[in-house]
Amino acid sequence: MITESSSRTIDLESGGIDLALSIPNTDADRIAENADTQLILHTGATDRYIALNCQSDVLKDVRVRQALNYATDSESIRQVCYGADTSEPMLSVVPSTLQGYRSDLEQYGYDIDKAKSLLEEAGYGDGLTVEFKYLASSTNNMLAELLQQMWGQVGVTLELNPTESGTLTSALNKGDFEICCAGTNFPLMEAGAGLYDMFHTSSMYSGNDRSELSDPEVDAVLDQVIVTTDADERAKLVEQAQELIHADAPFIYLAYTKSIVGASSKLRGFDPTPTSMYDFRTVYFVE
Structure with a gap:
């Protein structure tokens, strides 16, 4: 197993590995x-977002969370x-590959x-300062700089705090942050259980919940989701939960990331799946 991503690319290019x-x-x-080599892309069940700590002094006001959404050019x-x-493009907390996904939610957009109007209404017309705690990487560093520039245009000062992995995980699990970037994978391809783990009040300060949202209406719907066995009824509840969560604005949607697979140009028969559980019995090579 090659754990370093750049090493995987180099080994594939040199012929050291085939996939x-x-x-x-x-x-x-x-x-x-x-x-x-050949590039194989497929849409999975992973999303990337900015999580806003709904229990922090500043971000507990939904108007501030909505304002930060409007201040972000997510595209x-x-x-x-x-x-x-x-x-x-990410349009909901539920990936587009899952049952119950909604693409019709009214997006906040870049406005x-x-x-500025929402910040003024919330009492921050003169500006505010928030901290962005994140794992330092080339991608996250670019993200942090872009956010800092965008939010500066509406009077929000973003303090950047790149943090080591273990320290960051501990802080996030305790809710010791204002803003972080995160991603969620729905490995079972089932939205209901994923939403429960991410947004139910009982999931606060866990490894799955990064927004610390506590909304009785959301809880009530999610309580129904986890006891509903009929797939169609469950999907309807997932749709309802999405609308409520979207209005609460605990996330700033960034992207549904595709799974990126590299292979030898001679490889055939590889069939990617959204679950990333692969069957290699169909793989073969041509000259």
């Missing part, structure tokens, strides 16, 4: 343009940080004037 199941999006063009961030071809 790399996870290629950084920054290496995607290299693999696609190399005559000896520009998606293309710069996650790749125009290696990601898709500086609306952001």
Whole structure:
């Protein structure tokens, strides 16, 4: 197993390996343009977002959370940080591959004037300061700088706090942060249980909940989700929960990231799946 992503790319290019199941999006063009390799993209069940701590003094006001959504050009961030071809626009907390996904939610959009108006209404017309705690990486560093520039236009000072992995995880699990970037994978391809773990009050300060949202209406719907066995009824409840969560604005949607697989140009028969559970029995090679 090759744990270092850049090493996987190099080994694939040199012929040391025939298949790399996870290629950084920054290496995607290299693999696609190399005559000896091929790029395989598929949409999975992973989303990337900015999580806003709904229990923090400033962000407990939904108007501030909504203002930060309006102050963020998410599409520009998606293309710069996650790749125009290696990601898709995120329109909901539920990935587009899952039952119950809603694409019709009214998006906040990039609207500086609306952001300023909401901040003024919330009592922050003269500006405010919030901290962004994140794992230092090339992608997250770009994200942090873009957010800092965008939010500065509406009077929000973003203090950057790149943090080591273990310290960051401990802080996030305790709710010791204001803003962080995170991602969620729905490995069972089932939205209801994922939403419960991410947004139910009982999930606060856990490894799955990064918004610390506590909304009785959301809780009530999610309580129904986990005891409902009929798939269609469960999907309807997931749709209802999405609308409530979207209005609460605990996240700033960034991207649905695609799984990026690199392979030898001679490899055939690889069939990617959204669950990332692969069957290699169909794989073969041609000369």
